Amino acid sequence: AQSVTQLDSQVPVFEEAPVELRCNYSSSVSVYLFWYVQYPNQGLQLLLKYLSGSTLVKGINGFEAEFNKSQTSFHLRKPSVHISDTAEYFCAVSDRSTNAGKSTFGDGTTLTVKP
Amino acid sequence: EPEVTQTPSHQVTQMGQEVILRCVPISNHLYFYWYRQILGQKVEFLVSFYNNEISEKSEIFDDQFSVERPDGSNFTLKIRSTKLEDSAMYFCASSELGSGNTIYFGEGSWLTVV
Numbered sequence: 001a002q003s004v005t006q007l008d009s010q011v012p013v014f015e016e017a018p019v020e021l022r023c024n025y026s027s028s029v030s031v032y033l034f035w036y037v038q039y040p041n042q043g044l045q046l047l048l049k050y051l052s053g054s055t056l057v058k059g060i061n062g063f064e065a066e067f068n069k070s071q072t073s074f075h076l077r078k079p080s081v082h083i084s085d086t087a088e089y090f091c092a093v094s095d096r097s098t099n100a101g102k103s104t105f106g107d108g109t110t111l112t113v114k115p
Numbered sequence: 116e117p118e119v120t121q122t123p124s125h126q127v128t129q130m131g132q133e134v135i136l137r138c139v140p141i142s143n144h145l146y147f148y149w150y151r152q153i154l155g156q157k158v159e160f161l162v163s164f165y166n167n168e169i170s171e172k173s174e175i176f177d178d179q180f181s182v183e184r185p186d187g188s189n190f191t192l193k194i195r196s197t198k199l200e201d202s203a204m205y206f207c208a209s210s211e212l213g214s215g216n217t218i219y220f221g222e223g224s225w226l227t228v229v
Contacts, residue, residue: 032215043119043206043222044158051215090158094215101146101213102171105158 002027002093004106012112015083021076021109023091031093033074034103035065038088047089050074061085086113117141119221121207127227128197136192136224138207147190148208148218149182151175158206164190165213197228 007022025031035047048059055067065076074091088110092103120139128134140147149161162172164182181193190209194201204223210216 036220044208044220046217046219049215049217092158096215098171098213101148101210101216101218102160102163102173103218104160107157 002029002031002095002104004091004093004104006089006091006106006109008109009107010110010112012114013081014114016080018079019077019081019085019111021089021091021111023074023076023106025072025074025091025093027072027093027095030096032096033065033067034092034094035059035063035074035076036090036092036105037061038090038108040087044090047076081111081113083113083115085111087111117219119207119209119219121205121221121224123224124222125225125227127229130199130228131196134194134197134201134226136194136205136207136226138190138192138221139188140190140207140209141211141219142188144209144211144219146170146210146213146216147182147184148210149192150206150208150220151203152206152223153200153203161192161205163213170213194226197226199228202226202228 003026005024033050036044050057050067058064088108091106094103122137147164152158162176163170179195207221208218210218
């Protein structure tokens with residue numbers, strides 16, 4: 001079984017400032033890691049994913065995340081945020097060993113970008 | 116870009132009524148999923164479906180729930196006798212393959228049980 005902890009429920013930040021959204025996970029098996037974004041009244045959109053290889057993963061909209069196996073973390077970063085980045089962000093994991101693609105989600109972090 | 120579409124976008128139903136939520140996954144995808152998100156809570160896995168059968172389900176997915184792929188394009192979630200606690204956003208999703216592959220989510224169906 002897996003669990004995901006998003007350490008910050010709300011992150012307010014000013015436009016053009018850097019941001020980091022923190023995610024830690026717990027699992028007894030190897031996992032894949034994902035970050036999704038949910039804009040108001042919309043579905044979930046994949047930002048980026050870590051499957052294997054380089055631990056630094058680049059995604060859409062200028063976001064990147066770094067997989068740290070020893071700290072079981074997958075923090076999301078953006079060097080300079082825009083007002084349009086205001087949304088809910090979810091970290092998720094799925095078990096590498098199954099084919100079902102079932103993902104376990106964190107509680108979400110609300111990113112609010114202020115002018 | 117291909118997308119997962121869901122209908123209805125919002126449904127209000129009385130407690131005890133049956134509800135069917137419909138989804139059209141991306142056409143070349145093989146795995147289909149339902150997730151739900153109770154207001155203010157995390158997104159929770161309900162069920163995955165592959166090769167015309169359930170491949171995995173969560174403890175939430177009890178006998179009140181069922182899924183079906185009635186034809187080559189639709190994927191439905193039925194709740195037999197709705198309860199107040201079934202009120203949530205229900206997301207359909209699909210992926211080309213299983214674990215590790217990108218799961219594409221629909222925009223969700225808001226179910227309100229009164």
